[in-house]
Amino acid sequence: MGVIGFMNRDKIQGFLNKDKESNAEGLSTAKPQRTNPTNSNNENSIPNPTPQVDPIEEKYPFPDFKPIEDLVGNWKKIPSSAFPRQVTVKVKAKYIFAGGAGSSTIPPGRKTTALSFSGDQLIIAPSTQSKIRGKILIDDTDYKEILGAEYEKYKNRKRKAVMTQRQRARLIAAEEEKNSGPQSIPSQSVTIATASRLPKTRLTEYENQIGKIPKRGNDGRVEIMVSSLMSGEVSEIKVNEISNWGPIRYELVD
Template identity: 35%
Template sequence: MKSLFYTILIIGGAFLAYDYFGAPPGKKLVFKSLNPPVKPKALPVKPAEEEKPVVVVKESPPPPVKPVMVEKPVEKAPAPKSESVSSGPKFEPIEALTGNWLKIPASAFPREVKLMQDAMFKMSVGSSKIAAGGKAYALAAENGVLTLAPTASSPARAQLPVDGTDLKAQLNESYEKWKITRAEELKAIAANKRQSQPEASVADASPSSSEVEADGKPVRDSTSGYPLLIASMKRGQITEIKPENVTSWQDPQPTVIQGKPGWAVKVGCNVKTVFGLQPTEAQALVLNGKVVGWYYTGSGEEVP
């Protein structure tokens, strides 16, 4: 046993001596501290890609846009209506004639009205009141406010809104009666025009050079009026507008009439209304040197 122990001791000492002195670096098993440090495995280095220069393409500016000249379209005039076909006169609502009760014509005054609310009348020596239900005289209106007097000759004055009196009801009633009378009058005018139409057509057959140019455009006279249009009025083509009631003549404008080139001449004038003569505007349509129709520019209705 003793010899076995010595044998193992000798072999172990020899192994330790070999490991210490004879084993190559990196192979030592017991004295590992004598081994050199393990170098990390180097990974292959990928060569950097060559940066390509960025090419900047300079865009050329777009060519300048040329302005396009758009011609103003020629306004198409209403087609002249046959005298034998009529739907009856068209009357504007009274709100249109009075500017929604803010511009009541002066011809509506003076008139006696019933007060719907109290009115305090002032004068130089004091004031007096007329209670709702009483009577007063409306002298004028401005922006929907009435100027009132207790009598037609009194210097005292008061102000009330239009709705503070029965003025609206009075004017509405008068307007409805006037429309009936006016409609009958227009029917009679239309009947007379139909009877005189053949004679008027012959008279209008050959306009002179003093009335129209070669292209049919109406010619002004020394008074700035248009003899062609004045002749149309005088021979009864229309009765609503009289030459003496014309307030302005505008320049002829090209238009399309019955699919053909013609002329439209706007005329400022005074016409009959429930409030008497009031300013309005109409236009005469001229085709081939002849007046073929008259129309109000606002409503498009034919002038009687």
């Protein structure tokens, strides 16, 4: 039994006719013309085609990302995981030394560290290790822009991961379709796509001699192979170096 994988040595990776009618007034001596009612409203008689659904896109959908304002309670309930963040102050701010022993001024344009959020103000400090603290309105910093940019990067990473899953699934499907197609020479291999069409006795024979075909995960990877790589049993390649997993098949070797 073999598992075919293609290696990538370069280490590859959802945000609207109106019909015009004219009415003639007055009398007419002309004989009215007949109309063919079957030809009226032809457009309305054409059914709308049902949009085709890509099964792979249906299996691997893009995440439904909420607006960032929903995640931070319209900037009133920012979670602790959103801190610390380095931000730039837009107005003059002030640090207060411990015990109120003194203070220092932060000029506009200076960077500081946002440690937490209270009311409508950020609690700031020169660094995460510093003992002095200050407060500044969130809108007097670029905190919203910083967090918004990070959220966009996060969404892009998730979309890219889904695209990678889709690409991998299409490659696997194409490979299995090619291997399960008609062949002029009797095939000496049985892929997972053709195994379900084998007589039960024939399939049982393969399974008794070699074992059952390994299972794939939802991402298309061969689970037993991934476990082997992760445990270090195979040291020549790493999991992140594999860009495509080929068909799983039984091989008959003389």
